Amino acid sequence: MTTAPAPRDIYERAKREGERRLSMPLLEKASTGFIAGVTIVFGIVALGMARELVEPELGPGVGKLVGALAFGIGLIFVVIGRSELFTENFFDPVATAIDRRRASAWTQLGTLWIVVLLLNLVGGAIMAVVFTVEGTLPAGAHHSLEEVAKDIASKSSLATFTRGVAAGTLLTLLSYLLHAVNSATSRIILAYVVGFFLALGPFDHVVVSVLHLVFGVWLGDAVTYFDVGSNLLLAGAGNLAGGLLLMTLTHAVQAKGARRSHNAQ
Numbered sequence: 447m448t449t450a451p452a453p454r455d456i457y458e459r460a461k462r463e464g465e466r467r468l469s470m471p472l473l474e475k476a477s478t479g480f481i482a483g484v485t486i487v488f489g490i491v492a493l494g495m496a497r498e499l500v501e502p503e504l505g506p507g508v509g510k511l512v513g514a515l516a517f518g519i520g521l522i523f524v525v526i527g528r529s530e531l532f533t534e535n536f537f538d539p540v541a542t543a544i545d546r547r548r549a550s551a552w553t554q555l556g557t558l559w560i561v562v563l564l565l566n567l568v569g570g571a572i573m574a575v576v577f578t579v580e581g582t583l584p585a586g587a588h589h590s591l592e593e594v595a596k597d598i599a600s601k602s603s604l605a606t607f608t609r610g611v612a613a614g615t616l617l618t619l620l621s622y623l624l625h626a627v628n629s630a631t632s633r634i635i636l637a638y639v640v641g642f643f644l645a646l647g648p649f650d651h652v653v654v655s656v657l658h659l660v661f662g663v664w665l666g667d668a669v670t671y672f673d674v675g676s677n678l679l680l681a682g683a684g685n686l687a688g689g690l691l692l693m694t695l696t697h698a699v700q701a702k703g704a705r706r707s708h709n710a711q
Contacts, residue, residue: 475530494591498589525620536692
């Protein structure tokens with residue numbers, strides 16, 4: 447059994463991956479973002495189908511638990527497929543931008559975030575169109591998806607922001623932990639556990655929550671485009687706060703402190 451790498455080694459791995467992501471051509475950034483948006487919808491739909499199957503017999507509590515267990519597959523698809531979900535690109539590229547200490551790196555980082563977020567939503571919306579067609583999903587799944595959307599939309603602005611902070615921290619932690627493991631099996635387990643916890647909260651990851659709300663708009667009249675826009679802004683701000691301040695920058699300080707200690711020895 448091998449030991450986990452030291453924080454400075456994880457950080458070095460993250461910088462190398464961040465270099466690759468920042469250097470991707472625009473078309474590659476767009477395509478990896480689009481693919482992630484498409485694949486994460488399978489997790490959303492799995493959540494809806496699982497809840498629809500168990501809630502009538504076992505109640506909403508068990509339905510929520512089983513739905514969260516089903517959602518985890520969506521994050522596995524994203525991680526193992528090497529596509530890119532917004533907030534997943536916080537830790538690695540930011541570590542690279544900090545290390546480069548050049549304005550051009552931050553410009554590249556901003557471009558990466560905008561392109562990935564936009565294409566996540568475009569890809570997810572296209573798949574949502576497919577799954578909202580009557581008969582595509584089992585009977586009752588549309589109702590479950592609409593109920594999830596109504597629950598997300600019913601939260602206060604502050605709650606949406608704080609749930610966004612939690613989601614941003616959680617997804618950025620996943621990015622960090624993926625550099626601490628070497629096997630595909632370990633990556634699958636990590637992605638699944640984080641996906642389960644994200645959906646169990648549920649915490650507001652800007653892409654996942656916005657796509658949930660898009661389902662709600664298209665499947666009923668209780669959720670509006672105003673809810674979609676509000677969640678985009680509030681959850682997105684929370685994701686940035688949690689992912690960057692609570693996770694990325696603190697790990698950067700940890701790694702640099704460990705490096706200085708190692709050099710001193």
